[in-house]
Amino acid sequence: MPGPGFGFIGTEERENVLRVLDDWHDRRNTFDDPGEGRMVRSFESAVADRFGSRHCLAVNSGTSALLTALAALGIGPGDEVIVPGYMFVASIAAVVHSGADPVLAEVDESLTLDPNDVERRITPRTKAIMPVHMLGAPSDMAALGALAERHGLHLLEDCAQSAGATYRGRPLGTLGEVGTFSLNHFKVFTALDGGFLLTDDQRTFQRAYSYHDQGWFPYRDDDGDGDLLLGLNLGLSELNAAVALAQLHKLDLILDRVRTINRTLVRRIGSLPGVQQRRLHDDEGACGTVAVYLFDSPQHAADVAGRLGTKTLINSPRHYYGGIPALTAFGRGDLSTAPFRTRDGAAGAQRFAAGALPRTDDILSRAIAVSTGVSDSYLGAGFGVALRSSAAEIEVAADTFVAAVTGG
Numbered sequence: 533m534p535g536p537g538f539g540f541i542g543t544e545e546r547e548n549v550l551r552v553l554d555d556w557h558d559r560r561n562t563f564d565d566p567g568e569g570r571m572v573r574s575f576e577s578a579v580a581d582r583f584g585s586r587h588c589l590a591v592n593s594g595t596s597a598l599l600t601a602l603a604a605l606g607i608g609p610g611d612e613v614i615v616p617g618y619m620f621v622a623s624i625a626a627v628v629h630s631g632a633d634p635v636l637a638e639v640d641e642s643l644t645l646d647p648n649d650v651e652r653r654i655t656p657r658t659k660a661i662m663p664v665h666m667l668g669a670p671s672d673m674a675a676l677g678a679l680a681e682r683h684g685l686h687l688l689e690d691c692a693q694s695a696g697a698t699y700r701g702r703p704l705g706t707l708g709e710v711g712t713f714s715l716n717h718f719k720v721f722t723a724l725d726g727g728f729l730l731t732d733d734q735r736t737f738q739r740a741y742s743y744h745d746q747g748w749f750p751y752r753d754d755d756g757d758g759d760l761l762l763g764l765n766l767g768l769s770e771l772n773a774a775v776a777l778a779q780l781h782k783l784d785l786i787l788d789r790v791r792t793i794n795r796t797l798v799r800r801i802g803s804l805p806g807v808q809q810r811r812l813h814d815d816e817g818a819c820g821t822v823a824v825y826l827f828d829s830p831q832h833a834a835d836v837a838g839r840l841g842t843k844t845l846i847n848s849p850r851h852y853y854g855g856i857p858a859l860t861a862f863g864r865g866d867l868s869t870a871p872f873r874t875r876d877g878a879a880g881a882q883r884f885a886a887g888a889l890p891r892t893d894d895i896l897s898r899a900i901a902v903s904t905g906v907s908d909s910y911l912g913a914g915f916g917v918a919l920r921s922s923a924a925e926i927e928v929a930a931d932t933f934v935a936a937v938t939g940g
Contacts, residue, residue: 536786536821536905537721537779539919544781548774571773573751576728578780583703585711585730587737590768590776591744594692594714594727598626600766601710601729602660604740605686607632611659613688616645617853617892618845619664623690624859628870632659636853636884638891641826642811643667643845643899646891647675654679660686665694665704667901668720668819669812673699673707680708688712692727693906695720696787698817705730710740715776718908720790720819721783723776726768735759787819790905793917793926794820797904800930804937806832810899821905822913830897832937837900839936842914846896851911854886854893902933 552571572590579588591597607613609631615623617636627634635658638649643666650661661680663671671689680687687708691697695713697704705711713719715726731737738758741750747763749756768776779786798809801823810824824845827833833844849855858869863884867873886893903916917929934940 534907535716535718535720535722536790536919537719537782538717540779540782540786541722541775544778545775548778549771552770552774569751569767569770571770571777572768575768575773575777575780578777579728580730582780582783583706583730585703585706586732587734588728588730589737589740589744590726590728590773591766592726592768592772593766594712594716594719595622595626596744596766597712597714597727597729598622598688598690599629600740600744601688601712601731602626602630602632603743603761604710604729604731604736605660605688606739607659607686610657612655612657613660613662614645614650614653614658615662616664616666617889618643618666618851618896619690619853620692621850621856621859622692623662623664624853624856627662628862629872631873633657636889638889639666639895640811640891641895642669642672642813643824643895644669644671644813645676647672647679649891650676651679654683654685658683658685660688662688662690663708664690664692665697667824668694668697668821668905669810670694670697670699670704670814670817672813673704677707686710692719693821694819696783697814697819699814700817704817706732709733710736715772715779718906718911720821720905721776721779721786723768723772723779726772726776728768789919791818791820793919793921794823794904796923796926797902797917797930798823800927801933804934807937819905821903822901822916823904824899824901826895827898827900830894833898833900836933836936840900840915840933842900842909843912844897845899845901845912846893848910848912852892852896853884853889856884860885902929 576588611632640646689708689711691705692714711730715723742761744766806828901913903913
């Protein structure tokens with residue numbers, strides 16, 4: 533069970549895939565009419581309805597969604613984008629490859645962007661704030677949204693790990709100008725690989741469409757209103773869309789199951805000395821894919837992680853900024869780590885090595901994630917319960933965690 537959606541794969545996904553193959557078979561002898569994109573368009577329409585967004589654009593990965601969103605917002609060389617020091621490397625890499633410079637900001641005990649630190653890092657070059665809703669829970673979107681409005685900045689949500697989560701009743705991905713999502717096998721719902729973005733703005737959607745599909749206007753028109761772009765080929769495949777559409781219809785079922793498991797485990801664990809749950813900006817809106825515990829001391833957290841056979845979150849490479857050697861090198865001006873960047877487009881002297889964000893370092897060194905929906909040892913969720921764990925199995929996992937914390 534990499535992610536909860538993967539655990540729900542069944543006959544519906546199979547039937548949708550076979551529908552695509554049957555359609556291709558029926559059209560194999562047609563002349564100049566391959567019937568491209570029918571399942572993709574069905575998926576995009578269903579997502580837009582489910583999330584309450586005017587536009588959905590399906591792409592081949594969450595990383596492509598980020599790149600496309602940056603291009604759609606006109607972010608590039610000379611611009612800065614504020615990104616949390618706890619994220620997935622794609623958030624930062626997409627900014628670097630857009631030609632803009634990532635500016636790292638501290639996270640607070642929600643493991644998401646600290647709005648106060650974000651404001652301290654705004655400069656005349658700042659173009660956007662990128663909240664990353666880590667481990668299925670929303671960032672402080674009220675504070676970040678107010679910041680973005682006050683300073684005239686774009687707000688780009690990275691929702692790769694939080695599909696279906698809400699903030700004060702609104703779906704994540706619809707509070708900023710653009711929301712990006714991943715559909716790989718570790719995510720809440722999956723296409724095995726793929727992604728999508730949401731936006732209500734017509735011009736942003738037009739630019740995103742053109743960037744993701746060779747410069748065409750929506751939907752593959754040669755002419756239209758908007759900006760001409762030299763686009764790439766980043767579209768979602770029909771087969772992946774077939775799986776994603778079936779999964780989308782199960783999203784509420786998936787979330788209900790994961791949240792139930794999470795609440796059951798957390799209730800069984802109860803209150804413990806020297807440890808507390810991470811702060812949530814919207815408890816009801818979080819996906820519940822992990823339960824994160826923050827310890828009073830890094831040593832206690834490391835000891836508990838060792839007893840459980842897992843690790844603290846500071847030891848999850850490519851999620852912790854200090855665990856990305858290529859980023860550290862880029863900050864020193866080593867452009868070999870970032871193809872297509874020129875000397876004039878270098879980030880300059882930025883400290884991206886461990887220690888640059890002391891609060892983030894401290895929090896992650898004291899944090900352990902217990903799996904209740906996503907099992908991923910690389911992420912740090914290497915201990916916990918599975919999607920279909922019984923009540924007895926959840927009880928055993930909770931008692932094991934308690935014993936590890938208390939030394940029992």
